Amino acid sequence: MNPGDDQDRSAVHYKHTTLSGWGHFPALDCDLYRPEKVSELAEIVTGNSSSVIARGSGRAYGDAAVNGGNRVACLTRLSRMLAFDAESGILRCEAGVTLGEIIEVFMRRGFFPAVVPGTRFVTVGGAIAADIHGKSHHRDSSFGAHVKSFTLMLASGEIRRCTREENSDLFWATLGGMGLTGVIMEAEIVLRRVESAWLQGETVVASNIDEAIEAFERFDPIYDNSVAWIDCLSKGSALGRSALDVGSFAAPDGLPSSKRQQPFRISHPRRPTVPFNFPAFTLSGPMVRTFNSAIYINYRRSAGHKLFDYESFFFPLDSIGNWNRIYGRRGFVQYQCVWPLAESRAGLIETLEAITNTGRGSFLAVLKKFGQQQGMLSFPIPGYTLALDFPVADGLMEFLERLDAMVLSRGGRVYLAKDARMRAETFAAMYPKLAEWQQVKVSADPSNRFSSSLARRIGLSPQ
Amino acid sequence: MRVLILGATSPIARLLAGRFAQDGASLYLAARDSGEAQRIANDLAVRNGVDALSGRFDAADFSSHGEFVQRVVSELGGLDGVVLAFGTLGDEDAAQVAPGAALSTIHQNFTGAVSLLTLLARILETQKHGFFIVIGSVAGDRGRARNYVYGSAKAALHAFTQGLRGRTERSGVHVMTVKLGTVDTRMTWGREGAMLTVSPESAADRIYAAYRRRAEVVYVPWYWRPIMGALKLIPERLFKRTNF
Numbered sequence: 253m254n255p256g257d258d259q260d261r262s263a264v265h266y267k268h269t270t271l272s273g274w275g276h277f278p279a280l281d282c283d284l285y286r287p288e289k290v291s292e293l294a295e296i297v298t299g300n301s302s303s304v305i306a307r308g309s310g311r312a313y314g315d316a317a318v319n320g321g322n323r324v325a326c327l328t329r330l331s332r333m334l335a336f337d338a339e340s341g342i343l344r345c346e347a348g349v350t351l352g353e354i355i356e357v358f359m360r361r362g363f364f365p366a367v368v369p370g371t372r373f374v375t376v377g378g379a380i381a382a383d384i385h386g387k388s389h390h391r392d393s394s395f396g397a398h399v400k401s402f403t404l405m406l407a408s409g410e411i412r413r414c415t416r417e418e419n420s421d422l423f424w425a426t427l428g429g430m431g432l433t434g435v436i437m438e439a440e441i442v443l444r445r446v447e448s449a450w451l452q453g454e455t456v457v458a459s460n461i462d463e464a465i466e467a468f469e470r471f472d473p474i475y476d477n478s479v480a481w482i483d484c485l486s487k488g489s490a491l492g493r494s495a496l497d498v499g500s501f502a503a504p505d506g507l508p509s510s511k512r513q514q515p516f517r518i519s520h521p522r523r524p525t526v527p528f529n530f531p532a533f534t535l536s537g538p539m540v541r542t543f544n545s546a547i548y549i550n551y552r553r554s555a556g557h558k559l560f561d562y563e564s565f566f567f568p569l570d571s572i573g574n575w576n577r578i579y580g581r582r583g584f585v586q587y588q589c590v591w592p593l594a595e596s597r598a599g600l601i602e603t604l605e606a607i608t609n610t611g612r613g614s615f616l617a618v619l620k621k622f623g624q625q626q627g628m629l630s631f632p633i634p635g636y637t638l639a640l641d642f643p644v645a646d647g648l649m650e651f652l653e654r655l656d657a658m659v660l661s662r663g664g665r666v667y668l669a670k671d672a673r674m675r676a677e678t679f680a681a682m683y684p685k686l687a688e689w690q691q692v693k694v695s696a697d698p699s700n701r702f703s704s705s706l707a708r709r710i711g712l713s714p715q
Numbered sequence: 716m717r718v719l720i721l722g723a724t725s726p727i728a729r730l731l732a733g734r735f736a737q738d739g740a741s742l743y744l745a746a747r748d749s750g751e752a753q754r755i756a757n758d759l760a761v762r763n764g765v766d767a768l769s770g771r772f773d774a775a776d777f778s779s780h781g782e783f784v785q786r787v788v789s790e791l792g793g794l795d796g797v798v799l800a801f802g803t804l805g806d807e808d809a810a811q812v813a814p815g816a817a818l819s820t821i822h823q824n825f826t827g828a829v830s831l832l833t834l835l836a837r838i839l840e841t842q843k844h845g846f847f848i849v850i851g852s853v854a855g856d857r858g859r860a861r862n863y864v865y866g867s868a869k870a871a872l873h874a875f876t877q878g879l880r881g882r883t884e885r886s887g888v889h890v891m892t893v894k895l896g897t898v899d900t901r902m903t904w905g906r907e908g909a910m911l912t913v914s915p916e917s918a919a920d921r922i923y924a925a926y927r928r929r930a931e932v933v934y935v936p937w938y939w940r941p942i943m944g945a946l947k948l949i950p951e952r953l954f955k956r957t958n959f
């Protein structure tokens with residue numbers, strides 16, 4: 253059935269438009285709704301029998317919040333903060349509130365989201381649906397670990413409250429469930445207490461992958477946050493050379509006196525913006541090589557103990573508006589995988605070698621160690637995770653399938669919030685709790701009202 | 716400061732209320748949809764730590780306005796300013812053929828505003844201070860085939876607030892008329908041919924800045940003034956054949 257066949261039943265307007273994720277690939281035509289009232293959301297979900305998927309800020313890289321030929325409900329206008337309890341740090345808010353807004357309101361009161369990804373523009377709904385991880389995963393696990401409850405709108409329009417005790421199957425299926433169990437409307441999340449906007453930490457340089465792993469093992473018990481930037485073009489004995497940033501929120505007495513007076517204040521530099529899609533040649537091999545080396549050299553110079561402001565520590569890319577445009581019109585694909593701990597070293601070496609051999613430089617390559625898993629389809633498992641960017645180019649899809657096979661053979665998996673191209677068979681083999689998840693999906697959404705381009709591609713809902 | 720927001724569920728009004736809240740104002744958020752108004756009140760309270768009340772009113776239900784205004788004033792403990800943001804395009808096709816639909820659009824944009832502004836002006840005038848921010852539209856500057864019913868209501872609202880300004884200025888009550896261009900809200904979402912659309916954030920910031928400098932008639936954004944100025948110069952003979 254075509255979307256819009258029964259448009260007259262729903263008075264809510266939509267915009268027919270081309271939608272994509274942050275990677276600009278794939279870009280598909282959808283009917284985009286943007287409810288501004290709770291009642292409008294119910295009309296969108298129940299007023300039309302074609303499929304619909306919720307969308308937050310569209311920061312997932314691939315097609316998770318895209319529903320080609322069907323409907324998408326963007327929740328960014330349902331962004332009301334409803335209650336806050338300073339005693340427990342629990343915030344109740346609507347799903348469209350972004351983590352950036354939470355920081356803006358609560359940093360100065362001494363609270364910060366317990367888990368933040370590499371950009372502050374994601375919504376609470378998107379953070380739950382992808383069960384996102386941050387630089388503190390080894391300590392705090394994923395976003396879901398700090399969610400007390402949420403309300404979910406089912407296909408019937410019925411609203412269910414889900415917690416670890418109440419509707420717990422829906423709770424665990426929705427964490428990491430990529431919007432396919434229903435629309436998350438409100439959530440209660442626990443904010444962490446912080447004493448300043450600064451992180452006390454270090455930058456550590458590792459000259460190869462073994463030193464990098466050693467550094468994670470050494471620093472993770474000491475610091476709350478850790479992340480490494482890998483130069484993924486270096487080869488041989490320098491394979492995996494990287495720079496590690498580690499840090500924990502600082503107490504005011506750890507700050508220099510100039511900052512102690514106003515510990516929550518940092519200066520916000522003006523954001524430069526990438527004004528248009530770059531032409532394809534700019535990200536050619538030599539450019540990426542120069543960039544990667546420059547980063548590495550710059551880090552080597554600045555290694556040692558440091559004070560980071562939270563923005564440059566957690567959200568370095570947010571300081572450049574629309575940075576995704578540097579990849580040009582064809583867009584790019586992120587590839588993020590994780591290997592079980594025992595297979596991580598071998599998996600990393602194998603993957604980095606495959607990249608250096610083909611000369612497909614990744615502009616950004618990020619390494620991180622994970623702790624415990626949450627939801628049924630949540631991505632993180634204990635082990636090392638590698639995130640890579642590749643501009644869309646001939647032969648890329650075949651290359652990534654080779655990486656898939658390598659990751660799968662070691663019991664690893666690929667992250668759905670970054671994915672734009674994985675095959676259904678590969679996905680099914682990577683996520684062992686899929687059958688359990690399917691059971692919850694069938695009972696909560698028997699007619700597959702909630703579907704997305706991602707869901708159809710990887711077999712989470714029928715074609 | 717105590718401010719009443721009429722039509723609080725408009726995203727422009729919500730953000731404008733946020734600007735007042737940041738400056739410490741107590742707010743009363745009123746709309747037909749009182750559940751939504753309450754959510755917005757909670758949001759303003761959580762974000763800004765101010766008192767925010769909410770309640771229901773219907774612009775077209777004139778007989779309820781007296782009691783509504785009394786309730787607002789007593790709950791807020793007084794009144795220092797009013798933002799009038801309610802309005803609707805209504806059913807444009809129906810309004811062209813059915814008098815009932817046309818009158819409904821007029822009531823929700825104009826007559827209802829006349830009723831409320833008259834009641835509220837009495838209060839502000841008596842206490843000799845206060846302000847009105849009235850959201851009109853560039854659609855009121857020239858009647859267009861597509862939405863002239865709405866446009867005529869806004870034109871009437873402009874003239875009404877103009878006169879009100881002349882009268883209440885003497886008792887220290889300031890009236891600002893906002894002639895708003897296209898803003899990205901549910902009113903324009905998915906409509907064809909929307910031009911020069913700005914975000915509600917940008918609209919609210921500009922309106923608040925104009926309020927702070929005590930503007931009288933302000934186009935938001937400013938470039939609608941020359942655009943509408945030029946449009947008004949097109950002879951009727953030509954204009955009626957255009958697609959504006």
Ligand SMILES: Cc1cc2nc3c(=O)[nH]c(=O)nc-3n(C[C@H](O)[C@H](O)[C@H](O)COP(=O)(O)OP(=O)(O)OC[C@H]3O[C@@H](n4cnc5c(N)ncnc54)[C@H](O)[C@@H]3O)c2cc1C
Pocket residue numbers: 274305306307308309310311312313316317327347348368369370371373374375376377378379381382383384385386387429430431432434435436437569669670704
């Ligand atoms: C620069 C950058 C850095 C990133 N770093 C990280 C990182 O460090 N760790 C990490 O885990 N991720 C990271 N991401 C990915 C991002 O955190 C996730 O994709 C997140 O889900 C995006 O949230 P969003 O609000 O943009 O949601 P969208 O991208 O719009 O949607 C993502 C998914 O959430 C679902 N969804 C959104 N809202 C709702 C709702 N209300 N109810 C039900 N389902 C909903 C959608 O259906 C979709 O499946 C990064 C992304 C970028 C662009």
Ligand SMILES: NC(=O)c1ccc[n+]([C@@H]2O[C@H](COP(=O)([O-])OP(=O)(O)OC[C@H]3O[C@@H](n4cnc5c(N)ncnc54)[C@H](OP(=O)(O)O)[C@@H]3O)[C@@H](O)[C@H]2O)c1
Pocket residue numbers: 721722723724725726727728746747748749751772773774775800801802803804823850851852853895896897898899900901902903
């Ligand atoms: N968006 C634009 O491009 C644009 C351009 C020019 C001018 N404007 C004007 O800007 C103002 C805000 O509009 P918006 O774009 O933000 O649209 P909106 O979201 O539809 O807001 C309209 C507001 O009016 C209220 N309202 C409508 N009918 C009402 C009634 N009978 N009684 C009480 N409240 C009523 C609505 O509340 P409930 O639904 O809860 O009742 C809502 O708060 C309006 O005056 C509009 O005319 C908008």
